[in-house]
Amino acid sequence: MEDENTERLDAFLARELPQGDVVALEAQIRADDSLREAFIEQSRMDAALSSLMQEQQGVQAFAEGVMASVQARPERSLAKSVLSEILDEREASLRGHQPKRFDWWVWSKTAAIAAVAAAVTVWILQSVQMDSGQEGRAAPTPKFLARLSAGDGAVWGEDSLQAREDGWLGAGRLDLRSGLAEVTFGSGARVMLEGPAVFDLEQMNRGFLKRGRLTAEVPLPASGFVINTPLMNVIDIGTRFGLTVKNSGVSEVHVMQGLVEVSRTRGRAVPIVLREGLAVLADRRPQSRLKPIVYAGHDYVLPEQEASILATSDYLHYGFDEVGGAEIDDTGLGMAGGPFDISLLSESESGDVVRASPKRTAGVVGRALAFDKGQRLKVNSPDLLAGGTRPWSMALWIKIQAKTSEDGEQAMISWGKEEAIWKLGWNKAVGAGVEGALRADFGSGHVVAATDLRDGRWHHVAIVFIGDEGYGASAVGNSARDLVDVSTHVRLYVDGRLEALSGARSNTVLSVEGGSSVDASQFYLGGAAGFEGWLDEFYLLEGAAPSSAVLELYELALP
Amino acid sequence: MENHLNQNDVQEIEEDDLICAVQAGDLAAFEQLIHLHSSRVRAFVSMRLPVSHLVDEIAHEAFVFAYRHMDDFTVGSNFGAWLRAIANNLVRAEVLRYSRSVKNQQNYLEHCLVESSQDQGLKPESPMVLYLEECLGDLPEGQRELLQRRYKLSESTRDMAQGMDQSEAWVRTTLCRVRRALRACVEHKQEVSTVARG
Numbered sequence: 001m002e003d004e005n006t007e008r009l010d011a012f013l014a015r016e017l018p019q020g021d022v023v024a025l026e027a028q029i030r031a032d033d034s035l036r037e038a039f040i041e042q043s044r045m046d047a048a049l050s051s052l053m054q055e056q057q058g059v060q061a062f063a064e065g066v067m068a069s070v071q072a073r074p075e076r077s078l079a080k081s082v083l084s085e086i087l088d089e090r091e092a093s094l095r096g097h098q099p100k101r102f103d104w105w106v107w108s109k110t111a112a113i114a115a116v117a118a119a120v121t122v123w124i125l126q127s128v129q130m131d132s133g134q135e136g137r138a139a140p141t142p143k144f145l146a147r148l149s150a151g152d153g154a155v156w157g158e159d160s161l162q163a164r165e166d167g168w169l170g171a172g173r174l175d176l177r178s179g180l181a182e183v184t185f186g187s188g189a190r191v192m193l194e195g196p197a198v199f200d201l202e203q204m205n206r207g208f209l210k211r212g213r214l215t216a217e218v219p220l221p222a223s224g225f226v227i228n229t230p231l232m233n234v235i236d237i238g239t240r241f242g243l244t245v246k247n248s249g250v251s252e253v254h255v256m257q258g259l260v261e262v263s264r265t266r267g268r269a270v271p272i273v274l275r276e277g278l279a280v281l282a283d284r285r286p287q288s289r290l291k292p293i294v295y296a297g298h299d300y301v302l303p304e305q306e307a308s309i310l311a312t313s314d315y316l317h318y319g320f321d322e323v324g325g326a327e328i329d330d331t332g333l334g335m336a337g338g339p340f341d342i343s344l345l346s347e348s349e350s351g352d353v354v355r356a357s358p359k360r361t362a363g364v365v366g367r368a369l370a371f372d373k374g375q376r377l378k379v380n381s382p383d384l385l386a387g388g389t390r391p392w393s394m395a396l397w398i399k400i401q402a403k404t405s406e407d408g409e410q411a412m413i414s415w416g417k418e419e420a421i422w423k424l425g426w427n428k429a430v431g432a433g434v435e436g437a438l439r440a441d442f443g444s445g446h447v448v449a450a451t452d453l454r455d456g457r458w459h460h461v462a463i464v465f466i467g468d469e470g471y472g473a474s475a476v477g478n479s480a481r482d483l484v485d486v487s488t489h490v491r492l493y494v495d496g497r498l499e500a501l502s503g504a505r506s507n508t509v510l511s512v513e514g515g516s517s518v519d520a521s522q523f524y525l526g527g528a529a530g531f532e533g534w535l536d537e538f539y540l541l542e543g544a545a546p547s548s549a550v551l552e553l554y555e556l557a558l559p
Numbered sequence: 560m561e562n563h564l565n566q567n568d569v570q571e572i573e574e575d576d577l578i579c580a581v582q583a584g585d586l587a588a589f590e591q592l593i594h595l596h597s598s599r600v601r602a603f604v605s606m607r608l609p610v611s612h613l614v615d616e617i618a619h620e621a622f623v624f625a626y627r628h629m630d631d632f633t634v635g636s637n638f639g640a641w642l643r644a645i646a647n648n649l650v651r652a653e654v655l656r657y658s659r660s661v662k663n664q665q666n667y668l669e670h671c672l673v674e675s676s677q678d679q680g681l682k683p684e685s686p687m688v689l690y691l692e693e694c695l696g697d698l699p700e701g702q703r704e705l706l707q708r709r710y711k712l713s714e715s716t717r718d719m720a721q722g723m724d725q726s727e728a729w730v731r732t733t734l735c736r737v738r739r740a741l742r743a744c745v746e747h748k749q750e751v752s753t754v755a756r757g
Contacts, residue, residue, distance in 0.1 A: 006731065006732050006735045007728055007731040007732060007735075009735060010716075010730075010731035010732070010734050010735050011716070011731060012668075014709070014715070014716055016715065016716055022668075025668075026667050026668055029667075029668065029671065030667065036671060039668070039671065040609075040671060040672060040675045041738075041739070041742055042735060042738055042739075043609040043672055044605065044606050044609045044742075045606075045738040045739075045741055045742055046609070046738060047605030047606070047609035047610075047611060047614060048602040048605040048606045048609075048688070048691060049602075049706060049709075049710045049738070049741075050605070050611070050710050051598055051601035051602040051604075051605045051614065052598050052599070052601075052602045052688070052691065052692065052695070052710075053706065053707070053710035053711045054598060054601075054710070054711070055711055055712075059594060059597055059598060060594075062593070062597050062601070062615070062618070062619070063590055063593040063594055063597060065619060066593050066597075066619055066622040066623060066626075067586075067589075067590055067593070069619065069623050070586070070589065070622075070623055070626045071586070402611070403713055452615075455611070455612045455615070456612070457612060
């Protein structure tokens, strides 16, 4: 009996114990103190040996992951130097200079700053390791930082930054003369501007209010959202605050919900943390401190409640929840040409009809599909994916084991052919970015996120292609149509949070107008050669979904 | 009289140079420090909290924290112990966070491992990982090969059994015995060290 238990323990540690036996082992461990002790001790030694004896490749991947975080999340303890950096960058951009860059890592400056007391995660989007894909090309900078998501009677100044037809905005200055305008940042933070107001979009998670009033509402994944004013720096740690900047630059902040860290930009710059119901003012006197004032948060206009993406967008959806049968139903809504049901029966190479696993298995919600090497599903594709640069979004849950076969497929979804192939999957290439992280390829170009997904747990991933639909000559800082590039027009999300990029390689996405298009009569779940892992709750949506929609899809499956 | 430096001395000198370089703003030097210490930090975290996905997360955050606070570190003191102290604090915080979530308690086996870390006596100043490395070095060749196959080459039990011309049951039970022996060896070294310190 003892040997049997010993064998089971080792099989469990080696992840070789069938699920049914895991349940039995768990029951035994619950009932037997000495077995529980053995389980704990064996687990400790097993984990320690795994760490100590890990191959160099694993050590390298770990080091790369840490380096990506170190560079994507700048040092917080040096608050003043970080803030100085922001100001330096602003001055440099006013003088038309680019901020200083490191040799091979390209830094955009601080977009968000981390925690004061609680563990608040912060990121900036643009610490990108560039592959030498296209000589002479600068490191990619996202073309679109935010989206004009709503407005009520907004009147804009002549020189104000203009949005694309679908509302996307690049970096620049919004000059709202009157009315209300709501801006949703790439990070998911939302700002309601009350005109007259002058507001600069600086980063995916950072803005500068020169004058006027705004209310900021910040969901958890966007914690660390920063608004600077001429006299004040405000970092959201909680969820909602109002900010007013007078023409003189005098600034006041009112915390409506959660926590906010506030500091002056000059003089006594020591940050303080304000909680709900408190307000402070920063005046122009150089040695002055932040001064408490009467709270007036109720005077600010709140951002509107957002409509569900599933109520406002056409979409395709596979829940994979069928109990049996050879069909997987598209339970989406409104996607032209649909429904796009999938058959689990497919042709083998010899032309015979065979049951093509993937197998049904337990999923995040109901059932999921488990793919093994060589397994994939062919889907008759909506026109959306053939549209070259037409925007689309995909979201799904995936689970990848820590160990996969070396020659296995990294793409979990693919379509197109020859030079125009889209592949969405995870990164296997050493040196292209963090190994195991979410990756999107178009032809020779790619972007790689920063979170290693290979941990045997479910993760929600989303890939948003901003494309160029409605992109006009008058749009965002361009006199002519911009090239759509995979390294600048794709956003990657993991577990509802916009990911920093650990690697990118430039490649122009073919446009229909350019005389070619992506061959997308079919797309493949499981990639071209068969992804090794689990897929669940797949959504394909029309248009470039905002961060809030990605968060919504993520939260749909949470208990 | 000639001074001879042993390998540890050389590593410490190299390490001090790297730390100075990081403090002066050299990011590449920090990557080298990660290479020097990541296995041991992860092993330390593993012994404190043997939940694989938490091990990587905590070790990762420990290095990020260390980088951010590099200016607080005094060159010449024990960098490895400093990293372990950071990791230890993160383990404590994670255990607290974990135990607050009812959802986490549904996974009983993982819950057991997390719970056990609360009453575990491993201190960051204890060189348990070093002892483990020494114990590994003392293992007979056959047992070392077994561990290499499992942990370095990630072979399945079936492959190990075939490669070593043994049964799968033998592989599993022997691995358990070797791990138990390693634990006893580490504890013995710790006791001897405690006695020697008086």
